[in-house]
Amino acid sequence: MKSATTSDKATIMVVDDTPSMLEILAHLLEPDFRLLLASSGEVALALLAHGDMPDLILLDVEMDGLDGYLTCEMLKINAATRDVPVIFLTSHSDEENEARGFEVGAVDFITKPISPSTLVSRVTAQLALKRMRDLLRDKNTYLECEIARRTREVVAVQSVAIAAMASLAETRDSETGNHILRTQRYVKALAEHLRDHPRFSAQLDDYYIDLLFKSAPLHDIGKVGIPDHILLKPGKLTPQEMEIMKTHAVKGRAAIAKMEQMLGYQIEFLVLAKEIAFSHHEKWDGSGYPLGLSGDGVPLSARLMALADVYDALISPRVYKKPMSHEAASNLILAGRGTHFDPDIVDAFDQLQGEFQAIARFYGDTDAELEQKARLIGSLESQESRQA
Template identity: 60%
Template structure:
């Protein structure tokens, strides 16, 4: 068993310009406490801001140069010294002076001539209060750090779960590869650019942009419910097969709604995920599916994903088609401005086309040709 370490005595800083007062207080306090002394405000602030600050300060009010009131004000302004208790000791006994000192943050106010037992009692009381406050502050700091750590863990688990769910859908369609990662970054780039646009600024705050990035990978989660003979068909779908394929939007919405209902609470990123899963095949002119929504009736999250999803589909090779060159994909999306896509989102895409190309290159599939790289 380890022997207990030495008890560290609290340190008292005495600030007074009169040598007799410094000597009197030092003699009174040096047995129970460690004592430091300063004869002016500047020296007091220097000691208080050092690597070994005092536990309590006894501060004279009337001093040449910087007054005790000014010293106290400066102590309270600095994070490193604001929690050091200050007791004023002064020959000024006016009520107004005492009120001013307490308003500045002093914890007590003593008048001269001092009464030694009273000084010792009040110093001891304030040191006990400081020890309790320090303990609570340390506990609160620890709890805050623990909450932040747990929050990061929950966010990481959430991110992993989202990507696992999205990857589950994508692995059933082995040609899509890094499609979910590319579209996630496309949507993020569009949202960041459009946050400065008057139409979208209020909707695309920082939190929403973060949630869009988290929820975008779930846009095709409904593909889990599409039969293999359709999802994995090595060629174009028949009209009947395509109608069944279109139901992945509804299946995705239902899956996310069920998950949210089982949680028993509203989850912001699931709200956006539902908008994206259900609405990313809607078209600006109302000719899309599943609801045939038009214009601003289509949720913004779905409008962003529509551009991201189509661009990636165009530049990606499939069994039944070659990947389109980046320039061709850009021109196709430009041609669909105001028809398939929100005009302002298309304008943002045109501005960001080099960034889109860079994202496609960064997350290019190992075994696939992305024509967007050429």
């Protein structure tokens, strides 16, 4: 067999409690392999705990103290050594001993007295298999890391795209920017609180709640299709204007469906986004829009958003109204139990009032943001006056 350089040599641990056998094996293997010699199972385990990891272990079965079977079992339960192939050296080649050896994790048997050619061929074959296993494992690890990296990139792109689309809607709306951030977190708080509720536990798992959190910012994306003189009107809308405003639910679902059409396939968070955009103005008693759905006929995602959206609208300042106190807003929410809102979602809100207040404070709008909106609407009013 061709001699290898020291740097290329595989490392083989030889474990045998017979000194003469260790000497024979060392003589046969040393020219082509780096060797670690151990005179017992205990010594072998100690060397492995503190030294180099071999590429292969030749392990005598019949040893005092820890025999080969017990030593192999201990190797296989240790994460650091369980993938190192073990070849048993034995004077007994009956089926029962071989079966036990394979059961504890050995990959092959070499019968004593040892044939040099058999030893070399068996060792060479197992080292070649180990190299292939290591290569496959490294490739799998690389692929797993690459998939994880690309998944993170896709998630990041999705998040940026959602934020961009939601911000586009917000820039044309008289509502303030942090409305998106607040409602997103109100919805998540409600969903997490209700995840163990008998009505919702089958649906509100971690995956669904994550999709819900991603989808919520698109609830008013349809407002990009509402004319400025209605969307930015600093006062009460006429009945005709209100009917036009209501179309933002249909426009929102259509816009998201267009995204799906461009992609060529459905993405789960966009399915929820369509539900929320289309149905978050539906009411529990059927008096909402655009379809007049009622009860559980309203998608759960939209029922959660309905409460979050109304609460935030009530407590937020607008250029045409002052903000309502949390107490007044919560009283209106509670009064809408079973009419506007799902009763169980209202009960969850009642128990989460402190968290809702904390979210509202943390993501509150700045004076600069409110002033910017006021200037925008003032500019629109001036344009309308000149046109008149």
